[in-house]
Amino acid sequence: MKRRAGIKTKSKTPKKTKSAAEKKAAPVKSRAAKSAKPKSAVTKAPTTPTAALPDALDTLVKATAAALKLPLDPAWHGGVKFNLGLIMRMGALIDEFPLPDDAEPGPIFYA
């Protein structure tokens, strides 16, 4: 059935190195073949260069909030920095994943 909604992209495969998950031969396996110890769903912070250093986060919060004319009471700084740190960690996790140059972004606008 033809559908308009949702994201539509051509099938593309990263051309660079494969991740551990991709190296698995087949995605489907017997339930009996469980790994001995399950991995946590939460990974530690990536250590790529894109994971911002604490001081850099302080600078980023202050400078960008000022540039965007967002109010930043000093009492809020710690909470904002904590949350931006989470975003940067998540961003770094995506950043280290190789994608081809012609990878299309997800959303499509329909006029």
Add this chain to the structure above:
Amino acid sequence: MRDIPASGGAPASAADIAAAVASGRATATSVIEATLAHIRERDPLLNSFTAVTEQRALRRAKAIDAARARREQLGPLAGVPFAVKNLFDIAGLTTLAGSKINRDNPAAKRDAALIERLEAAGAVLVGALNMGEYAYDFTGENVHDGASRNPHDLNRMSGGSSGGSGSSVGGGLVPLALGSDTNGSIRVPASLCGIFGLKPTYGRLSRARSFPFVASFDHLGPLARSVRDLTLAYDAMQGFDLDDPISPDEPIEPVMPLLDRGTKGLRIAVASGYFKCLNGETSAAVDRVASALGVNRDIDIPQAERARAAAFVITAAEGSSLHVVRLRKRAGDFASGTRDRLIAGALTPAHYVIKAQKFRGWYRDQVLKLFNEVDAIITPATPCTAPLLGQRMFKHGDAEIPVAGSLGLYTQPFSFIGLPAVVVPVPLDPLPMGVQIVAAPWREDVVLRLAHALEAKGVVAAKIPAV
């Protein structure tokens, strides 16, 4: 209402109410009067409603009774009371979206599209429901309206952001509620409150005249105590809507006629790796469901952790962009946690957002390939049962992780690419635990058939606690 066909004094289902009203064994007015009394009696404990539309509901019920007296054909939801998360527009009320700031907005002039469709099928709106502020929430806590409470333990979270939807249905106040789900906001409260929740395919149900959060992930859907009720509501709400730009101009695909087809021919696997259960409750719930369905294989969802990370980044940036003007003018009127998240989101580097959207396209292609192998994938719905109100951290495997950001660990990788998913309640003791069933795009029939089969086997059930 409890004297309408029901067993053990439990509140009636939507299907039972509609049958009773259609046959004349009950009037819509008597059903709605009993529901309103029930809400008055029990909601002070649950705190699930922010407005009760009493006069409107009674007018509507009388109109249904008058239609029956004229021998007109009644809709499939005739006389069924329902309520909606307070981000749905209700004509004459201000749409709060869980906030303090929106209280200054004018009243909505027209109902949300899904309210109109449910009422066209005979259902009766009885009120607006509590929710997490601007839907940026997995807990059901709200500093402006108070927390919606878990009906199984009033000291515990309902889950969010559709907290009042979970609490009101789980607590037996209404048989049916609507919620929104951007990253898990229908599925998380369904899991914690022990009820069924459906997040349809992205674009399936119209979002017209609802307050947005993250347009590229926002879905609306029903919560109920039975799969039949969930399906009745879902079928009634389907259909193209010019007022929602992502609504596909396609014929509706009713699921009710398919519901009893059972599980024969459906290939099912349990998600492994990232979705591996890390505590007794999730393991027990997933194992019960897998065993009942005869599932004997696992499947790996490639890069699910990165999918969750990408959803997190896009949500932060897109959600914050929606609120930048309000942050500039009225930052002090947000709850502090929401404000900090939104300001941080507004500072997100564009590179991360664009990379996340590109990853989204790649990930979607990979996951869709899995549906050549299987028809449905089973995962835990949440990483734990309902946390205590105010609880900040919980144990997840060997790690302590934050409650507020982590209840959607297992839901985010699927709403990220718009797949349909239903949450089924496994009645563990002392607290229920949800299991998520996911299918390929536009295959709501698959997840609802499986949920119905599990319900028929007695493996999953929405147990109404004595509050």
